[in-house]
Amino acid sequence: MKPWLGAAEIAAVTEVIESGWVAQGPRVAAFETAFADAMRTRRAVATSSCTTALHLALVVAGIRPGDDVVVPSFSFVATANAPTYVGAWPVFADVDLATGNITAETVAAALTPATRAVIAVDQAGMPVDLAPIRALCDPLGIVVIEDAACGAGSTYHGRPVGAGAEITAWSFHPRKILTTGEGGMLTTSRPEWAARARRLREHAMSVSAADRHASLVSPPEEYGEVGFNFRMTDLQAAVGLVQLGRLPEIVARRRQLAARYRDELAGVPGLRLVEDPAWGTSNVQSLWLEVLPSYGTDREGLLLALASAGISARRGIMAAHRQPAHAGRDHVPLPVTERLTSSTLILPLFHQMTDAELDRVVQVLRDHGGL
Structure with a gap:
């Protein structure tokens, strides 16, 4: 992955620097x-990262110490870490083999009497089937938080992912297709959650820093609860505004490259590329494939072959329950998670990728598949 940044982003950041206001302010x-x-969606609250957006989402949703939060193990470890920040317990659910996402069925298998929230991830940009999960959880009073860290530009039933959630967290890390360097966003349909998140990201001040500094006589501020420093800067937001304008073009290019990969690898036995589900489209934030037993080598062998050809690929999405930080947690069986985390890899794919570069990757995959 390489971020697609250029002259427009440089100009936007320069304008912010020349304005003299570089902290959270008008650009944010x-x-x-x-x-x-x-x-x-109705309301957006910028944050310093998707992890801090998830943290805020759990706080404003009322998740407390002793609560259980169902999460996929098949996700970056931040998804499992976030509940621990509020004293809750992450409970791992398995995922669907085709998409790598949790489903209503895998969530139901992981529910406990103490479950108060579910974090549903749009893994690698693949839209999670949110409606059945909400149909399960809403009547039980369980909050469904959508982790759309990878999801900007993906769609669910014709709308952007996150549009059907009460609260969603987003990432703008450089590995994401819309980047601000670091940064995140919380979106929500609930005005009271948005208002509290705005306060909490800024130490829970009753008066924002922007309003305070805009006044010649600074109004007194109060701190009604313990808050956080989860702010985004105007420098980052200026980049984000440019990137947001490019998002349709970025997604179109990534989907074009993914389609070429699929066409070129269609005849290679033992390789399964992730594909759009019936309910939506992926932004192809990451294009992962599963290396099946019928392929000429295993996942580790293929990674070594690619590296020997000067091609950087990566192991697929981690399983958080295998990490030392979460290894002691009891969980339901996770056979699909175990399979996918051991057999998948992420292919090189970036906006500036040339046909020749893609052909190099394909040639290695075909050679080691016996073609």
């Missing part, structure tokens, strides 16, 4: 409004 506010509009 503009980015929040533009992002909410683009994702067809």
Whole structure:
């Protein structure tokens, strides 16, 4: 993955520097409004990362010490870490083989009497089937938080992912197709959650820093609860505004490259590329494939072959329950998670990728598949 940045981002950052206002301010506010509009959601609150957005989501949703939060193990470890920040217990659910996402069925198998929330991930940009999960959880009073860290530009039933969730967390890390360097966003349909998240990201101040500094006589502020420093800067937001304008072009290019991979690898036995589900489209934030036993070598052998050809690929999505930080947690059987985390890899794919570079990758995959 390589971020697609250029002269427009440089100009936007330069303008912010020349303005003298580089902390959270007018550019952050503009980015929040533009992002909410683009994702067809009502309110957006910019944060320092997706992890801090998840943290805030759990806090404003009322998750407390002793609560259980169902999460996929098949996800970056931040998904499992976030519940621990509020004293809750992550409970691992298995995922669907085709998409790598949790389903209503895998969530149901992981529910406990103490379950108060579910974090549903759009893994690698693949849209999670959210409606059945909400149909299961809403009547039980269980909050469904969508982790759309990888999801900007993906769709679910014709709308952007996240549009059907009460609360969603987003990432703008450089591995994501819309980047601000570091940064995240919380979107929500609930005004009270958005208002509290805005306060909490800024030490729970009753008066924002922007409003305080805009006044010649600074109004007194109060701190009604213990808050956090989860702010985004105007420098980052300026980049985000440019990137947001490019998002359709970025997604179109990634889907074009993914389609070429699929066409070129269609006849290679033992390789299964992830594909769009019936309910939506992926932004192809990561294009992962499963190396099946019928292929000429295993996943580790293929990674070595690619590396020997000067091609950087990566092991597929981790299983958080295998990590030392979470290894002691009891969980239901996770056979699909175990299979996918041991047999998948992520192919090189970036906006500037040339036909020749893609052909190099394909040739190694074909050679080691016996073709």
